[in-house]
Amino acid sequence: MTTDALIDLGWSEHFAAEVADGEGPIARITSVHRSRAEAVGPDGPMTLAPGDTPLVVGDWVVVADDSVARVFPRRTVLARRAAGAESAAQLIAANVDTLAIVSSCNADFNVARIERYLAMALQAGCTPVIVLTKADECDDPDDFARRAAAISPLAQAIVVNAKAAEDVRQLDALCGPGQTLALAGMSGVGKTTIRNALTGEEALTAGIRADDARGRHTTTSRQMRRTLAGGWLIDTPGMRELGLAEASAGIGELFADIQALTEACKFRDCAHESEPGCAVTAAVAAGALDKERLERWRKLKREEQVYTAGVAETRSRQKGQQRIYNEGTNRGRAKRGDSGRR
CATH class of the missing domain: 2.30.30.140 (SH3 type barrels.)
Known part of the structure; x- marks a missing residue:
């Protein structure tokens, strides 16, 4: 070694x-x-x-x-809420340096969805970048780049034509020697095409449905591959929905402006709805905070609180079951006069 x-x-x-x-x-x-x-x-x-x-x-x-x-203890770990569960996490990838959030320059571009991926990346400790594909099919890709860059100053926005290998070379700096890049996003946004360009492979890509610009899943499992630039790439299957697991730190970092406002509210338990002295609603009224951005923050906070409460309830239930089991075991030993030692 x-x-x-x-x-x-x-x-x-x-x-x-x-x-x-x-x-x-x-x-x-x-x-x-x-x-x-x-x-x-x-x-x-x-x-x-x-x-x-x-x-x-x-x-x-x-x-x-x-x-x-x-x-080994994981340096970074990407996780989502397991499908169909409120209090279980599904691990996606570990020890990732950069998460490329792949979206396309069409109707699939969705600020709320991108924010979810950003919160997941920031919670994990990864550096997020937003990769915008299908630039060749869009009249004004620069407009999408501006909209992506406006989501957060923490994530660089990169526009590519995924079908042009030389265009994808912009991503080589993210997966050079010793670096690990992960790709995430919905099915049909071009992740497999990017993977092929970065690794030199010719993996299967599926056709795109004309009615909704989406493709069939072509990545069916997570796999780490060597890149032409000398690093490593983890491609993930397309996610129709991204439910957040533990993400309080990631949400706080992504919405640091709103977090700072909450600390200036008159009441410590302010719900930021209609309470007097609320700095958050005052910022909206003054035009300093976008109302839609506030609503997206509220939704993520509610979702994270439900997940955290579910985890706490599950742990409490498991502790109770373990306590009952231990008490039963101890009673059985007492009846047998068995101390449990051999």
């Missing part, structure tokens, strides 16, 4: 500090399946049996006997 080989895979001092003396080979997870995981190490690709900790693409692991012995 050489340090240079690991750095090439995205290794950093963050992970080096977690290595224990005498630990076995180190690898990075490139895809996860039900009973196995694909990984790449300094000596090349390998197939591993998963351990007890759920794996996600991008994880760093210690290998022992063709199995995952340990998962």
